[in-house]
Amino acid sequence: GAGVSQSPSNKVTEKGKDVELRCDPISGHTALYWYRQSLGQGLEFLIYFQGNSAPDKSGLPSDRFSAERTGGSVSTLTIQRTQQEDSAVYLCASSFGQGQPQHFGDGTRLSIL
Amino acid sequence: GNSVTQMEGPVTLSEEAFLTINCTYTATGYPSLFWYVQYPGEGLQLLLKATKADDKGSNKGFEATYRKETTSFHLEKGSVQVSDSAVYFCALRKDSSYKLIFGSGTRLLVRP
Numbered sequence: 692g693a694g695v696s697q698s699p700s701n702k703v704t705e706k707g708k709d710v711e712l713r714c715d716p717i718s719g720h721t722a723l724y725w726y727r728q729s730l731g732q733g734l735e736f737l738i739y740f741q742g743n744s745a746p747d748k749s750g751l752p753s754d755r756f757s758a759e760r761t762g763g764s765v766s767t768l769t770i771q772r773t774q775q776e777d778s779a780v781y782l783c784a785s786s787f788g789q790g791q792p793q794h795f796g797d798g799t800r801l802s803i804l
Numbered sequence: 805g806n807s808v809t810q811m812e813g814p815v816t817l818s819e820e821a822f823l824t825i826n827c828t829y830t831a832t833g834y835p836s837l838f839w840y841v842q843y844p845g846e847g848l849q850l851l852l853k854a855t856k857a858d859d860k861g862s863n864k865g866f867e868a869t870y871r872k873e874t875t876s877f878h879l880e881k882g883s884v885q886v887s888d889s890a891v892y893f894c895a896l897r898k899d900s901s902y903k904l905i906f907g908s909g910t911r912l913l914v915r916p
Contacts, residue, residue, distance in 0.1 A: 695847070722902060734893065734906035747903070782847055789902040795840075795848040 693717065695796035697783050703802045706775060712768040712799045716785030723766050724786075724793060725750075725758060729779035737781075740766060741789065770801075778803045806831040810894050810907035817914050823881040825910045827868075827894035830875065835896040837861075837870055837877040838904070842891045851879075851892070884914045 696715040704710055716723050725737040737750040740760045751757070755773075760766040770777055780800050784793040811826040829835065836855045840848040852861030857872035868879045877894060894907040 697847075724902070724904075726904075733908045734904075736903045736905075739902050750903075784848075786902075790897075790900065792838075792850055792853065793904060794850070797845075797847040 695783055695785050695794055697781075697796035697799050699799060700797065701800045701802075703804065704773060705804050707772055709769065709771045710773055710801065712770075712781050712801070714766045714768070714783030714785075714796060716764065716766070716783070717794055720785035720787055720794075721763065722786045722788055722791070722793075723760060724784040725766070725768050726782045726784065727752075727779045728782055728798070732779075734782070737768070773801075773803045775803045777801060806835070806896060806898060806905050808894050808896055808905055808907035810892075810910050813891075813909075813911040815910060815912050817884055817912070819886055819914055819916055820883045821914075823879070823884045823888075823912070825879040825892055825894075825912070827877045827879065827907060828875050829877065829894075829896050831896055831898060833899050834872075835898050837868070838895040838897070839866070839868055839877070839879050840893040840895060840906075842893065842909070844890070848893065884912070886914045886916055888912060889914045 698713045723740040739747045755771045758768045780798040782798045784795045786793045807830045838853045839851040841851045852863045854861040854870035860869045866881045891909045893909045895904045
């Protein structure tokens, strides 16, 4: 499709397990962003990629969180040893470049039991 | 620091009523301002934007004017429809930045 694609759309896992969330940006978009939407915290910035580099990881909440991007396209957000407070909707966005409008995917709803 | 404050919801209106959702911001310099909409079960969609003072963004009957003197970017629509029921987010992006800073969101419910 033409939009940002995220998978899975829903993920339920047990506390302590690792999870991987995938984002496929719009073709040609060099910039990619991860945000988290949770009750009580609203929408928070997590990390920004320009190409395959992540110049700003300041929003990652702990060292259990990591992200990578390969081929200037698909990105994976990994959460290790999940905790219940990681439950949230994880949103990915992409744009033609820094400063251009960000287009969002439908998100991955993550539930930690 | 930079921040966005939105009116708390939910806002409940009857169809064809006039809508205003207030948004004010705190930022240095000249940020760009945005309204995003999130329909149930979907991701965020850019509704409209304004990049400099006195700009008016508009889309789908919604409007918002960048008011630097009052640091506001209120969202308005003259006649809402049931299909406008959604959560609306006001956001800013600082000059030469990439990070969107969002307000807490305002849920709109339009009844037939």
